[in-house]
Structure formats: C-alpha cells, structure tokens
Amino acid sequence: MISVTALARVPALVRHSFGETVLRQANRAAMLDIELIEDRDCFIPHATMCDFLSEIERRTKEEHIGLMVAPYLTFEAYGCWGDYVLAGDTLGDAIRRAASTIGFHSCGEAIALSVEEGMARFAYFSAARRSPAYLHIAAGAAGVMLDLCRSFAPPGWHPVRIELDIARPRAALSFEETFGCPVVFDAPAVAIWFRASLLGVRRPLSSRRRLMTVDDLARARLDPASRGDLIGVVSAQVWTQVLAGTVSLDAAAHALALSTRTLQRVLQVHGTDFRSLGNVIRAKRATELLRGTNATVTDIASELGYSAPANFARAFRKATGLAPEEFRRGLKRSAL
Structure with a gap:
C-alpha cells in the first residue's frame, strides 16, 4: 500500500501532455479516479499505481512517463x-x-x-x-x-x-x-x-x-500497523473508494490481485463481507460529513456513491439507528 499522494500532480500533467481521453483510460485501468483523491490522506495498492502508469505508457507509447x-x-x-x-x-x-x-x-x-x-x-x-x-x-x-x-x-x-x-x-x-x-x-x-x-x-x-x-x-494517517493484515488493507482500499465516490468489490479485488470469490471468502473467514465492510466505512464517512460540513443529505449521498438519497438514508439508519437529519439535529441540540 502507498499513499495516493505519490501520484499528486500526475493526472494534471497527463491531461496537459496527452489529453483527457488518456487520463480517463488510465483511471479506468486503475479502477479508481486518481485525480479525485490525489490530495487525500488515503492509500492504494502499489499495483493500482502501476496499472495507472502502465496504461498511460500503453496508450501514448511514451517510454519515460x-x-x-x-x-x-x-x-x-x-x-x-x-x-x-x-x-x-x-x-x-x-x-x-x-x-x-x-x-x-x-x-x-x-x-x-x-x-x-x-x-x-x-x-x-x-x-x-x-x-x-x-x-x-x-x-x-x-x-x-x-x-x-x-x-x-x-x-x-x-x-x-x-x-x-x-x-x-x-x-x-x-x-x-x-x-x-x-x-x-x-x-x-x-x-x-x-x-x-x-x-x-x-x-x-x-x-x-x-x-x-x-x-x-x-x-x-492510518497507523502502518493497521495495514499489516488483510482486513486492514481491504479497509484502507474501501476507504479510498468511498472518498472517490464508488465502492466496488471488483475494483477492490483487482487492486489486491485477488479474484472476487477469494476476497469474499477471506472476508467471511474474518466474520464479515464486502457489503458490510463498505457500509461501516461509508457510515463513518457520512457521520464526518454530517458533523463537519453544511452539505445537504442529497449532496452527501452523492459524495458517497449512493444512487439515491433514500438509499443513503436507509443504510445510515441501519448503521446508526438514526436518519441523517435526526443525527444532524442531535448534534445541534448537544451543541446548545
């Protein structure tokens, strides 16, 4: 795993030198929008960084990116x-x-x-x-x-x-x-x-x-020790995906060089599954956004990759016992 900041400024340089299409193709190869998260304190597998750079080379024939x-x-x-x-x-x-x-x-x-x-x-x-x-x-x-x-x-x-x-x-x-x-x-x-x-x-x-x-x-930043076991690595990858706005089992498995079935099986051994892990991390990020910003529930739902605010509200209530609006009202009351 490596901080995504290792690629900071690279997407903009790629766009300037080779165009938007090449950047989009590189992001697709990495299965992650690198530019969207390049200034965040989150982590990606080394393989994701390599996929991103290799695709730029493949598309442009430039040997020395x-x-x-x-x-x-x-x-x-x-x-x-x-x-x-x-x-x-x-x-x-x-x-x-x-x-x-x-x-x-x-x-x-x-x-x-x-x-x-x-x-x-x-x-x-x-x-x-x-x-x-x-x-x-x-x-x-x-x-x-x-x-x-x-x-x-x-x-x-x-x-x-x-x-x-x-x-x-x-x-x-x-x-x-x-x-x-x-x-x-x-x-x-x-x-x-x-x-x-x-x-x-x-x-x-x-x-x-x-x-x-x-x-x-x-x-x-995430303690290095927490990235030393598979659950820590998967959690770091899901956190990165949450910040990028799209949580995907296929993308996580690809980044970790595992088949989706193998990743699911390993998570089951640890008493969880990808959907549950993703929901926990999404809920954590949602509480941060509800507490620390004035963004609407609709905007937060979109930021977290939910297809509709109702889906976000349902998942948030399941994780916390409260609707997003109730959670935010509770914060305001406690601040009085």
Missing part, C-alpha cells in the same frame, strides 16, 4: 507526511524524519542516509521494484527526492550524481539532461549523492513550515 513528470513533482504534494518531513530543521533532519516515518506513506519501502568521505547518500528502496512500471516510478522518485534536497539547498544547486536501480535505457542521456547531473544505472537503489555539508543547511525562513510532530502525522 516518470522522467517527463519528474521536474514537476514535489515533496510538498505528499500531504501531511510531506509537511512533517519538510518541518525538519535541516536537510539532514528532514531526511531522517522521512526515514523514520516512511511507514505512514507506504508499506514495504525504506529510506536511508549515509555519509562516506564527505559525501552524503540519500537512498530510497521501493516496494514496486519488480513492477513493469518501475522505470516510471524510479524516475519520479528521484525527482521528488531532488525536490526535498532543493527545498534546503541554495539556488542553482545540483547533486554530484544520481543512481537509479533500473537497467540503462536507450535514452540514458535524457536522464542526465533532466536531472542536471551524471546518472548511474543498475544501482542497488534510487540514490542522490551530494556533499555532506548540505545536511546541516537550514531551510530559508520564507519557506518554513508550521510546527508538526509525529503524533500529528499519526492522527492524520
């Missing part, structure tokens, strides 16, 4: 995790924050920082390395890592070199032109090499972030 978008990707777009990392006092502190909290952004990945003879190595190990779409992911990751370094570095800074854990492509020179430094391929990880003195550089006062602790991050 990741390299094309790399200069436009920023750490700031990574939501609350990006905010937490950028709140570090120095670049070294920011990288160490990223390394110690990577679980709040993705599962099965790692970040490392080492110093050798006055040179710093900032490395990223991706869980999607075996994916056919990894060429795009590696280039994009290098772009985001460079952006983090440049958030602290002086104007005009360039790294000593970049290492990528992909085979050397035919268009290797275009990587050096994009990143502005030598690029080494067939490396053990994506890594940025730079002079270690940069680790102690503080971020310019004009771009300082608000104070943020790991507790703030934990409250904003």
Whole structure:
C-alpha cells in the first residue's frame, strides 16, 4: 500500500501532455479516479499505481512517463507526511524524519542516509521494484527526492550524481539532461549523492513550515500497523473508494490481485463481507460529513456513491439507528 499522494500532480500533467481521453483510460485501468483523491490522506495498492502508469505508457507509447513528470513533482504534494518531513530543521533532519516515518506513506519501502568521505547518500528502496512500471516510478522518485534536497539547498544547486536501480535505457542521456547531473544505472537503489555539508543547511525562513510532530502525522494517517493484515488493507482500499465516490468489490479485488470469490471468502473467514465492510466505512464517512460540513443529505449521498438519497438514508439508519437529519439535529441540540 502507498499513499495516493505519490501520484499528486500526475493526472494534471497527463491531461496537459496527452489529453483527457488518456487520463480517463488510465483511471479506468486503475479502477479508481486518481485525480479525485490525489490530495487525500488515503492509500492504494502499489499495483493500482502501476496499472495507472502502465496504461498511460500503453496508450501514448511514451517510454519515460516518470522522467517527463519528474521536474514537476514535489515533496510538498505528499500531504501531511510531506509537511512533517519538510518541518525538519535541516536537510539532514528532514531526511531522517522521512526515514523514520516512511511507514505512514507506504508499506514495504525504506529510506536511508549515509555519509562516506564527505559525501552524503540519500537512498530510497521501493516496494514496486519488480513492477513493469518501475522505470516510471524510479524516475519520479528521484525527482521528488531532488525536490526535498532543493527545498534546503541554495539556488542553482545540483547533486554530484544520481543512481537509479533500473537497467540503462536507450535514452540514458535524457536522464542526465533532466536531472542536471551524471546518472548511474543498475544501482542497488534510487540514490542522490551530494556533499555532506548540505545536511546541516537550514531551510530559508520564507519557506518554513508550521510546527508538526509525529503524533500529528499519526492522527492524520492510518497507523502502518493497521495495514499489516488483510482486513486492514481491504479497509484502507474501501476507504479510498468511498472518498472517490464508488465502492466496488471488483475494483477492490483487482487492486489486491485477488479474484472476487477469494476476497469474499477471506472476508467471511474474518466474520464479515464486502457489503458490510463498505457500509461501516461509508457510515463513518457520512457521520464526518454530517458533523463537519453544511452539505445537504442529497449532496452527501452523492459524495458517497449512493444512487439515491433514500438509499443513503436507509443504510445510515441501519448503521446508526438514526436518519441523517435526526443525527444532524442531535448534534445541534448537544451543541446548545
């Protein structure tokens, strides 16, 4: 699982470069509207991200999607995790924050920082390395890592070199032109090499972030431990679907590389089923919207993917014992 913010800005860049039709086809391949949720603190399987990128490549014949978008990707777009990392006092502190909290952004990945003879190595190990779409992911990751370094570095800074854990492509020179430094391929990880003195550089006062602790991050994002079992993974996927407005058993099974029958059987073993799990998560989101917004019941029903307000009201009453209007009136009375 990985935060959908890993794809932040990519849909808009795809639309600008290749058109609305290609973006729509990529969303269909991912079975999720990525643009609708790209700024939300929710998670998608790595496979969904790979399906999205692979479909763009298939439709456009562009071999280097990741390299094309790399200069436009920023750490700031990574939501609350990006905010937490950028709140570090120095670049070294920011990288160490990223390394110690990577679980709040993705599962099965790692970040490392080492110093050798006055040179710093900032490395990223991706869980999607075996994916056919990894060429795009590696280039994009290098772009985001460079952006983090440049958030602290002086104007005009360039790294000593970049290492990528992909085979050397035919268009290797275009990587050096994009990143502005030598690029080494067939490396053990994506890594940025730079002079270690940069680790102690503080971020310019004009771009300082608000104070943020790991507790703030934990409250904003799902605890990594809860994504370590299948129910946690399925729940995270359903939550993402709820935010996107369409809850689908087929889409969840596809994202998790399971057949629908297998997913249903596993959920039954855990004493639930997909419909019940979806209703619980929809009800939770509905209570948040009823409590925290002035949206009408009709708008909330539409936001949650119900075909009619009556269907939403029926499901909400079954989950909470109250109609949506009764729930909201109760909140108003308790506030008096």
